[in-house]
Each structure stands twice: as structure tokens, then as C-alpha cells.
Amino acid sequence: MLDIKLVREQTQAVKTGLGNRNFNTAVIDEVLKLDEKYREQRTRLEQKQQALNAASKAVGMWMGKLKKDPAAPVPKEIADALGKTPKGPDEAKEELRLFGDQISNIDRMIGELGKEIEARLQMVPNLPSAQTPVGKDETGNVVRKTWGEAPKFAFKPKPHWELGKHYGLELETGGRISGSGFPFLRGPLARLERALINLYIDFHTRENGYTECWTPFMVRRETLVNSGQLPKFEEEMYQLGKGDELYLIPTAEVPLTSVHADSVLDKEQLPIRYCAFTPCFRREAGAAGKDTRGILRVHQFSKVEMMVTTTPDKSAEEHETLTRCAEKLLELLELPYRRLELCTGDIGFGAARCYDLEVYAVGVEKWLEVSSCSNFTDYQARRAKIRFKDADKQNKLCHTLNGSGLALPRVMIGILENNQDAEGRVRLPKALHAYYGKEFL
RNA sequence: GGAGGAGUGGCAGAGUGGUCGAUUGCGGCGGUUUUGAAAACCGCUGUGGGCUUCGGCUCACCGGGGGUUCGAAUCCCUCCUCCUCCGCCA
Incomplete structure (x- = not known):
């Protein structure tokens, strides 16, 4: 398999090499397009995951505090993740569940993108060495x-x-x-x-x-x-x-x-x-x-x-x-x-x-x-x-x-x-x- | 084929729902000490990805995949591999 980074950064050289093999380089453009989308979504996903992780940790600590002090305030992480302040732990859990579902959906989509990229890349042959003589058959x-x-x-x-x-x-x-x-x-x-x-x-x-x-x-x-x-x-x-x-x-x-x-x-x-x-x-x-x-x-x-x-x-x-x-x-x-x-x-x-x-x-x-x-x-x-x-x-x-x-x-x-x-x-x-x-x- | 047991970082081996990417030991790397070495002591030490003002930030990964949950190494399902016993057979 070719290095996706190489495909990204040296697209022209990759296409030339593959072209010399009579390989149709249209796939390379497809891969690049998918890859761009993949990385964009990945960044978006990670931001949400980060918020959810922080909020989940905060739930545990909050519940602990509530036992001693029923008036313990809603942790900031939870409010940040949800974009609003829940009334109590039950509401927080429910809201976080929905938030989690949303993340799962993005995750699934990214998974699909990743598979599509991999499937295409697996069909791409190796780049010929610079020593390999160029010829069509x-x-x-x-x-x-x-x-x-x-x-x-x-x-x-x-x-x-x-x-x-x-x-x-x-x-x-x-x-x-x-x-x-x-x-x-x-x-x-x-x-x-x-x-x-x-x-x-x-x-x-x-x-x-x-x-x-x-x-x-x-x-x-x-x-x-x-x-x-x-x-x-x-x-x-x-x-x-x-x-x-x-x-x-x-x-x-x-x-x-x-x-x-x-x-x-x-x-x-x-x-x-x-x-x-x-x-x-x-x-x-x-x-x-x-x-x-x-x-x-x-x-x-x-x-x-x-x-x-x-x-x-x-x-x-x-x-x-x-x-x-x-x-x-x-x-x-x-x-x-x-x-x-x-x-x-x-x-x-x-x-x-x-x-x-x-x-x-x-x-x-x-x-x-x-x-x-x-x-x-x-x-x-x-x-x-x-x-x-x-x-x-x-x-x-x-x-x-x-x-x-x-x-x-x-x-x-x-x-x-x-x-x-x-x-x-x-x-x-x-x-x-x-x-x-x-x-x- | 039947019945059990187990798979955690380079290795060994803890951890059975909440600051655990993970205690500890060995190994490895760096340092102190030493004429040198050993020993002792101190510190560091997994992989892959994304972003980066290149200082870092962040996500995922505890055999593979899926599920439950706000939260999983830990619970459930499934597959794979290894070990033990029984049966069968080159």
C-alpha cells in the first residue's frame, strides 16, 4: 500500500509513477478528496469526544459530591459539553446520552470514509523505482x-x-x-x-x-x-x-x-x-x-x-x-x-x-x-x-x-x-x- | 468433536464500572557516585491517527469485531489464538 501522506504531499510524482505503469490515476483524486473530508470530520469528532470525556468524568465526581451536599453546582464540563445547564444528574445523563449518539453517528460516518479510502488504496500498485525502465508493456x-x-x-x-x-x-x-x-x-x-x-x-x-x-x-x-x-x-x-x-x-x-x-x-x-x-x-x-x-x-x-x-x-x-x-x-x-x-x-x-x-x-x-x-x-x-x-x-x-x-x-x-x-x-x-x-x- | 482455563505496554505480571493509557518488577535510555567497571540511588521509557503559532494540544488503542452505560481493560455477545482434560484418528 502507498503512504497516504506521500499521496497527499507529492501527488504529481505519485501520479507520474503510476501513470508509467498504465494505472488510471483517477483513483488518486478520489482518494485525496475522501481523505480531505475524512480529516475534516475527524477533527470535528475529536472536539466532541473531548467534551464528552470531560463531562463523563465530571458526572462521577458530581454524583459523589451531591451525596454530601445536595446543592453542589453543575460542573462546568457538563454545561460546556451540552451547551446548557441541566437541572440534575438524571437530566445530565439523558442529555449526554443524546450527545453520545450524535458522536457515534459521526464516528460511523468516518469509519465508512476510512474504509472507502483503504479499499481504493489497496487497489493502487507500488510506485516503480527510479531505476525501473519506463515502458508500456x-x-x-x-x-x-x-x-x-x-x-x-x-x-x-x-x-x-x-x-x-x-x-x-x-x-x-x-x-x-x-x-x-x-x-x-x-x-x-x-x-x-x-x-x-x-x-x-x-x-x-x-x-x-x-x-x-x-x-x-x-x-x-x-x-x-x-x-x-x-x-x-x-x-x-x-x-x-x-x-x-x-x-x-x-x-x-x-x-x-x-x-x-x-x-x-x-x-x-x-x-x-x-x-x-x-x-x-x-x-x-x-x-x-x-x-x-x-x-x-x-x-x-x-x-x-x-x-x-x-x-x-x-x-x-x-x-x-x-x-x-x-x-x-x-x-x-x-x-x-x-x-x-x-x-x-x-x-x-x-x-x-x-x-x-x-x-x-x-x-x-x-x-x-x-x-x-x-x-x-x-x-x-x-x-x-x-x-x-x-x-x-x-x-x-x-x-x-x-x-x-x-x-x-x-x-x-x-x-x-x-x-x-x-x-x-x-x-x-x-x-x-x-x-x-x-x-x- | 466434547468440557474447562487464559489472552493487558519489549518481557513478566497487577488491575472486575468512574481523574486508568493503565500499580509494580525486569529490561532499555539518561544522570549522580567511581581512576574505570559493578553496585546503589534519581529520572525517563508503548503504538497509531488528527491539529499545530512546532512549545505542544488532542483522539483512539488492554487478542479482533459488536453491544450495554453519562462513563468499560473491567459487564454482555461473537470471532480468533494459546493452554489443560476427555474422545477420535494419520
């Missing part, structure tokens, strides 16, 4: 680096859905059990799935200083609001019915971001680096028919996620480090990749800056997104109330970052397609030999 993304080269074959390389048949990729079985987009793996590929997960987690915990976590796979609504998936992306979520108002997580980012929600961290604890393996559940609404062949885009997939909580002055640096962690994994897996910096028109909802890592797969002849590393600055932290105590003893919002390290299916596609030979055999990269137990699938 994915064509504006910038390739920042490339690593490795796509293998050249004397034969026509097969796509993974053909190769996979021999190694236990059973799309029909998954379809029968759950529907399309739920792949079933048997034998070699099931084992490869597990080997990859272990390699990833071991790498991050041993080499990169991440703490391994195991998280719930179903979460409350507010957990999804914290990290920014809701209320905006309701149609992307799988939700449980029957009185269980739980959602299946679309990424481990969701539970990990909420680990420190609503708390104030010591500056010395930061940065906090977590990684976790989870299955990810996504409806992929609106993506039907688009690159869905084989396991290019599925409703359930495995992913290891990295998540960092840090101070604002360190987040840019952490973003580079985090991205490198994912890249090093790809290098370990000997997969040719490129780093794309997403432009303002293509960057994710809560991100200020984002790198996508793409692997080139020779069978499908495409660059496949296997990781997305984002700096959310204080956007998630404001929603989730993740703060730290700064040197000046002020509580300040943390910065959060996360990145895939890595998503499984497309890495599996890369391994299958790029390491095939004319006989359809697949030789695994060295790093996997110990994890898989063999050199070949």
Missing part, C-alpha cells in the same frame, strides 16, 4: 545480461512433452485425477522433482545464509492482503468453501511475508533471510491457451522461494544479492539464461523493481521465466505492519524482497530439452548427480 523490458549458450544438435530437439513420456510425465493421469494443469509424475521425473527441491534448499541454506522454513499451504484472507495478492487478484486464487475461509497459497511469498506481520524487529536482526519449498496453486485465469502445452503453465507446481526482510538503505543491495542467488543455481544446473529487467508497464503489482530470469529451452524454442526477483520496498511492509526500531528509536517500515529460487516445472523443461541426445536419453547436470543418484534420467 513487455516489449519495454531490458535484457541486462545473458549467461551460457543454447546447445546445438545435429537432430531436431524434441519438446519436453514428448521426451517426458519416457520418464513419467503423465499429463492424462493428472487430468483424470484433478483436471488439466495438474501434472502427474511417475518414476524418474518424480525423483528429479525431489532432487531439485533438495538441491535448491541445500544451496540457499549452505551457501547463501537463508533459514529453511516450512509453511502452511493454506492461509487466511488477511495473509494474502498483507503481501498484496488480495483484494486485487481474487480470481487467481483457489479458495476453500464449506465454512473454511482459507485460500491455497499461490507462492511461499505469501506465508513468509506474514511471518513478521504486526511486529517491530530489532535492527540487529536484519536482514532476515528465509527460504521455503511449497507447492503453488494458481488458477491462471485469463491465460487459457497461452503457452500451456506440456508443463509450461500449470495450476499446481513446486517452487522454492527466497524472502528477505531488511532496512530501506540495504534493500537495493539485497535485491542484487538475491537475484544472484537464483542465477547461481541456474549456473549450477548448466542452464543458459538471461536476466530481464521489467519495465514500468510489465512490473508486478507490489514491486518497485523486478528482474525476471529466463531459461532458454531448445525443444519449445522459447525463453521460459523461472524466477522473478522483486524489491517491494515498503509496500508489503505497510500492509503487513512489518517495522524495525531505527537508531533514532523511531519505528520505521522494513523493506521486503522475494524471488523464486527456483520454480520447478520450467527448470525441468530446460533440463530435459537441453540435455537430450538423438536417442532421447537425458544426461543430468553434474550438480544433480548426487541428488538424483545417477547421471542419466
Whole structure:
């Protein structure tokens, strides 16, 4: 969520940033209008509350005095609050009750205003960082680096859905059990799935200083609001019915971001680096028919996620480090990749800056997104109330970052397609030999 | 699933209708003392919002939400979480 103060004080800069995202800034004007009204009413309310509080206290003392002295005068606070002098405590109470009702009404109205402001602000994406290239859609993304080269074959390389048949990729079985987009793996590929997960987690915990976590796979609504998936992306979520108002997580980012929600961290604890393996559940609404062949885009997939909580002055640096962690994994897996910096028109909802890592797969002849590393600055932290105590003893919002390290299916596609030979055999990269137990699938 | 108990400031732990935003202890910060340190003593020490002549003023917050009352941490309803016991079951 954006800081309402920032919206108020730097309206033009906010609008420019959001405009670069193709976001309709009319909402900003609505928010400002509501905010002005909200503050005006709030001041009015507080004056009345102050008068009522003083009068209520005075009632108690007055009643005490009346017991000893039936002629005790009406306290000034009561007369001030009511604008007149009641005859006795009963009349005072009755009048104060009416006064209280009046206050409740204003309070309710302000509550409504507050909700309207919040609802609108929650639909506003993060401001892109000054470093994020300006562009209107994915064509504006910038390739920042490339690593490795796509293998050249004397034969026509097969796509993974053909190769996979021999190694236990059973799309029909998954379809029968759950529907399309739920792949079933048997034998070699099931084992490869597990080997990859272990390699990833071991790498991050041993080499990169991440703490391994195991998280719930179903979460409350507010957990999804914290990290920014809701209320905006309701149609992307799988939700449980029957009185269980739980959602299946679309990424481990969701539970990990909420680990420190609503708390104030010591500056010395930061940065906090977590990684976790989870299955990810996504409806992929609106993506039907688009690159869905084989396991290019599925409703359930495995992913290891990295998540960092840090101070604002360190987040840019952490973003580079985090991205490198994912890249090093790809290098370990000997997969040719490129780093794309997403432009303002293509960057994710809560991100200020984002790198996508793409692997080139020779069978499908495409660059496949296997990781997305984002700096959310204080956007998630404001929603989730993740703060730290700064040197000046002020509580300040943390910065959060996360990145895939890595998503499984497309890495599996890369391994299958790029390491095939004319006989359809697949030789695994060295790093996997110990994890898989063999050199070949 | 059934029956109980509990959720208060960084932590521990009082408070059961009226100057309570909250006694006290620990921790933290500042000071006195000391060659230095410790100890002792004194003072300060929650969060968020609104207004501000930038000196402050003010409102809300005692797990979340709602209610009763002139007035609620305190009474009522409801939800959440944790603990204990019973039952059932990987």
C-alpha cells in the first residue's frame, strides 16, 4: 500500500509513477478528496469526544459530591459539553446520552470514509523505482545480461512433452485425477522433482545464509492482503468453501511475508533471510491457451522461494544479492539464461523493481521465466505492519524482497530439452548427480 | 468433536464500572557516585491517527469485531489464538 501522506504531499510524482505503469490515476483524486473530508470530520469528532470525556468524568465526581451536599453546582464540563445547564444528574445523563449518539453517528460516518479510502488504496500498485525502465508493456523490458549458450544438435530437439513420456510425465493421469494443469509424475521425473527441491534448499541454506522454513499451504484472507495478492487478484486464487475461509497459497511469498506481520524487529536482526519449498496453486485465469502445452503453465507446481526482510538503505543491495542467488543455481544446473529487467508497464503489482530470469529451452524454442526477483520496498511492509526500531528509536517500515529460487516445472523443461541426445536419453547436470543418484534420467 | 482455563505496554505480571493509557518488577535510555567497571540511588521509557503559532494540544488503542452505560481493560455477545482434560484418528 502507498503512504497516504506521500499521496497527499507529492501527488504529481505519485501520479507520474503510476501513470508509467498504465494505472488510471483517477483513483488518486478520489482518494485525496475522501481523505480531505475524512480529516475534516475527524477533527470535528475529536472536539466532541473531548467534551464528552470531560463531562463523563465530571458526572462521577458530581454524583459523589451531591451525596454530601445536595446543592453542589453543575460542573462546568457538563454545561460546556451540552451547551446548557441541566437541572440534575438524571437530566445530565439523558442529555449526554443524546450527545453520545450524535458522536457515534459521526464516528460511523468516518469509519465508512476510512474504509472507502483503504479499499481504493489497496487497489493502487507500488510506485516503480527510479531505476525501473519506463515502458508500456513487455516489449519495454531490458535484457541486462545473458549467461551460457543454447546447445546445438545435429537432430531436431524434441519438446519436453514428448521426451517426458519416457520418464513419467503423465499429463492424462493428472487430468483424470484433478483436471488439466495438474501434472502427474511417475518414476524418474518424480525423483528429479525431489532432487531439485533438495538441491535448491541445500544451496540457499549452505551457501547463501537463508533459514529453511516450512509453511502452511493454506492461509487466511488477511495473509494474502498483507503481501498484496488480495483484494486485487481474487480470481487467481483457489479458495476453500464449506465454512473454511482459507485460500491455497499461490507462492511461499505469501506465508513468509506474514511471518513478521504486526511486529517491530530489532535492527540487529536484519536482514532476515528465509527460504521455503511449497507447492503453488494458481488458477491462471485469463491465460487459457497461452503457452500451456506440456508443463509450461500449470495450476499446481513446486517452487522454492527466497524472502528477505531488511532496512530501506540495504534493500537495493539485497535485491542484487538475491537475484544472484537464483542465477547461481541456474549456473549450477548448466542452464543458459538471461536476466530481464521489467519495465514500468510489465512490473508486478507490489514491486518497485523486478528482474525476471529466463531459461532458454531448445525443444519449445522459447525463453521460459523461472524466477522473478522483486524489491517491494515498503509496500508489503505497510500492509503487513512489518517495522524495525531505527537508531533514532523511531519505528520505521522494513523493506521486503522475494524471488523464486527456483520454480520447478520450467527448470525441468530446460533440463530435459537441453540435455537430450538423438536417442532421447537425458544426461543430468553434474550438480544433480548426487541428488538424483545417477547421471542419466 | 466434547468440557474447562487464559489472552493487558519489549518481557513478566497487577488491575472486575468512574481523574486508568493503565500499580509494580525486569529490561532499555539518561544522570549522580567511581581512576574505570559493578553496585546503589534519581529520572525517563508503548503504538497509531488528527491539529499545530512546532512549545505542544488532542483522539483512539488492554487478542479482533459488536453491544450495554453519562462513563468499560473491567459487564454482555461473537470471532480468533494459546493452554489443560476427555474422545477420535494419520
